[in-house]
Amino acid sequence: MRSIKEIRNGSLYYNERRNQVERVLGTVNSQRVWTKRHQQKCDEERLKNLRLADTNEVDSYVKESKLQSV
Numbered sequence: 001m002r003s004i005k006e007i008r009n010g011s012l013y014y015n016e017r018r019n020q021v022e023r024v025l026g027t028v029n030s031q032r033v034w035t036k037r038h039q040q041k042c043d044e045e046r047l048k049n050l051r052l053a054d055t056n057e058v059d060s061y062v063k064e065s066k067l068q069s070v
Helices: 055-069
Strands: 012-015 020-027 032-036 043-046 050-052
Antiparallel strands (some): 012 050
């Protein structure tokens, strides 16, 4: 991601630094956002490390979420 204007709160993004899908919760400043993964604490991440998650990544994240909620 190059711009905070491109980020949508609640959407899933792939964090290329951590190699995992994370949900964006909100902005910290013009270059960082708050992200969260299943039952983990919120953390801030730089926009340059995020890209929109593709369909397979989203499906995997949702399946993992369902397994953890059982």
